Amino acid sequence: MNARINSKDWLLLSAYVDGQLTPGERAKLEKQLNERQDLQEELRSLKRMRALLRRLPPKPVPHNFTLTTLMARQAQRRSWWLPVLSFSSLTATLLLVASFLIKLPSAAMPAMMAPIPMAAAEADRAYESAVEAEQPPIIILWGRPEALYSFNGMGGGDGLPIGGAPQPALDASREAVPLTEPELEMVPPPAEKEADSPQEPVEMIPDEEPPPEIAMPAATATALPPEEPLSGSGPILGVRPASERGEMTLRQPLPIMVVEAEEMPANRLSLLQVALAAFALISGLTAFMLWKKSRP
Amino acid sequence: MDEPTLVSAAQQGDLDAFNRLVLEHQQVAYTVAYGILADDAASDDATQNAFIAAYRNIKRFRGGSFRAWLLRIVANTCYDELRRRKRRPTTALEPLDEDEDEIESPAWLADGSNDPQDVVEQSELNRAVQRCLQHLPDEFRMVVIMVDLQGFDYQEAAEAIGKPLGTVKSRLARARLRLRDCLQKVWELLPAEFRFEIEEIA
Numbered sequence: 001m002n003a004r005i006n007s008k009d010w011l012l013l014s015a016y017v018d019g020q021l022t023p024g025e026r027a028k029l030e031k032q033l034n035e036r037q038d039l040q041e042e043l044r045s046l047k048r049m050r051a052l053l054r055r056l057p058p059k060p061v062p063h064n065f066t067l068t069t070l071m072a073r074q075a076q077r078r079s080w081w082l083p084v085l086s087f088s089s090l091t092a093t094l095l096l097v098a099s100f101l102i103k104l105p106s107a108a109m110p111a112m113m114a115p116i117p118m119a120a121a122e123a124d125r126a127y128e129s130a131v132e133a134e135q136p137p138i139i140i141l142w143g144r145p146e147a148l149y150s151f152n153g154m155g156g157g158d159g160l161p162i163g164g165a166p167q168p169a170l171d172a173s174r175e176a177v178p179l180t181e182p183e184l185e186m187v188p189p190p191a192e193k194e195a196d197s198p199q200e201p202v203e204m205i206p207d208e209e210p211p212p213e214i215a216m217p218a219a220t221a222t223a224l225p226p227e228e229p230l231s232g233s234g235p236i237l238g239v240r241p242a243s244e245r246g247e248m249t250l251r252q253p254l255p256i257m258v259v260e261a262e263e264m265p266a267n268r269l270s271l272l273q274v275a276l277a278a279f280a281l282i283s284g285l286t287a288f289m290l291w292k293k294s295r296p
Numbered sequence: 297m298d299e300p301t302l303v304s305a306a307q308q309g310d311l312d313a314f315n316r317l318v319l320e321h322q323q324v325a326y327t328v329a330y331g332i333l334a335d336d337a338a339s340d341d342a343t344q345n346a347f348i349a350a351y352r353n354i355k356r357f358r359g360g361s362f363r364a365w366l367l368r369i370v371a372n373t374c375y376d377e378l379r380r381r382k383r384r385p386t387t388a389l390e391p392l393d394e395d396e397d398e399i400e401s402p403a404w405l406a407d408g409s410n411d412p413q414d415v416v417e418q419s420e421l422n423r424a425v426q427r428c429l430q431h432l433p434d435e436f437r438m439v440v441i442m443v444d445l446q447g448f449d450y451q452e453a454a455e456a457i458g459k460p461l462g463t464v465k466s467r468l469a470r471a472r473l474r475l476r477d478c479l480q481k482v483w484e485l486l487p488a489e490f491r492f493e494i495e496e497i498a
Contacts, residue, residue, distance in 0.1 A: 054447065
């Protein structure tokens with residue numbers, strides 16, 4: 001383009017050859033054309049190129065593009081995917097939002113939990129009823145949750161009879177124990193003191209940290225003494241012998257199992273939400289691509 | 297039957313009526329597709345797919361220029377193909393020069409000793425124009441194909457690309473400027489008689 005021709009002049013010339021200028025613009029441009037040689041040359045080259053392009057014959061079609069009956073049927077059938085996918089995506093999105101709002105999996109948590117917490121709840125109820133009656137307690141040692149998972153031969157008798165021990169201590173022990181390492185647990189009173197007051201509740205987990213020098217060989221922790229006869233009229237499923245009280249026992253990874261039992265519903269909730277989100281995203285994107293592809 | 301009647305019948309599901317519309321507009325649809333894609337097979341596929349899409353969506357046509365509505369579908373189909381090519385680039389069979397253009401060297405462009413009278417053929421002129429068109433941005437190319445090659449008016453071109461009239465005017469002017477510069481060498485190598493003929497038309 002000539003240095004004196006700016007883009008505005010070229011825009012006017014382009015519209016001028018197509019007759020797209022208003023009468024005022026056209027008169028003004030024609031006046032300039034009479035005065036400026038460069039504008040005339042640009043107009044001539046523009047008209048020449050336009051004529052050259054319009055003189056080109058069209059490229060002949062390779063064949064007719066008419067639709068067959070089969071093509072028409074396929075074209076109509078394909079359009080059903082769009083509403084189906086759109087509806088699916090919308091439904092999944094609403095379900096996802098609802099799962100966040102009403103916390104449905106949390107409400108259903110007890111039904112989804114493993115039998116371990118259920119057994120603990122049963123033991124708690126037995127303990128409460130025994131305390132209210134103020135009678136020689138009916139010792140029902142279902143076994144603490146860890147009993148079901150212990151794998152060193154401790155079974156359910158690890159020295160923590162739920163029916164006779166204060167429940168807060170049990171709860172404190174669950175929360176205070178680290179998650180990964182087995183814990184050495186010490187019962188402070190000596191054996192002879194325990195013999196003097198056998199009905200006295202045993203403090204299972206002291207608040208302070210146990211002295212590190214106290215350690216028990218594994219054989220002591222795992223060996224089970226013979227059971228002693230018990231008095232009472234109710235069912236006795238298990239009790240810890242008095243000689244064993246006050247001893248330090250090795251606890252196996254109870255906290256891990258408890259934590260797993262509590263986190264399981266949350267994991268399921270997350271899985272459900274992730275699955276819903278993925279489904280909503282995939283179906284929505286597919287519907288959008290179909291819509292974009294089929295748009296006129 | 298006139299076009300509105302055919303369109304109305306096609307909207308009722310009359311495939312024969314739609315096919316008559318196809319026969320009426322397939323030349324311009326294919327030309328626009330070839331102008332954008334510059335590839336025989338791809339233009340063929342794009343044109344066919346565009347007619348299938350038009351049949352699927354013909355009930356959404358609300359009047360106006362049927363040709364502009366159809367060409368909008370053709371253009372969108374071609375742009376989808378261009379995007380697919382960018383995602384999955386193919387290797388050209390012909391060698392490329394520094395600007396990554398295919399080296400094809402038509403004799404009447406490369407060797408001045410040949411007699412232009414013998415080598416100027418319509419197909420080669422078409423190829424030269426196609427090469428220049430391919431150097432334009434997609435949105436410019438579409439407008440110049442419709443207006444300068446197919447003879448659309450600005451309003452119909454605006455409907456086809458879904459943009460305002462001022463956008464058509466601006467894009468066309470800029471496309472013409474680039475195309476004029478690109479075709480300058482071609483023009484100078486054309487035979488005098490041919491140039492004179494063009495000047496007469498212009």
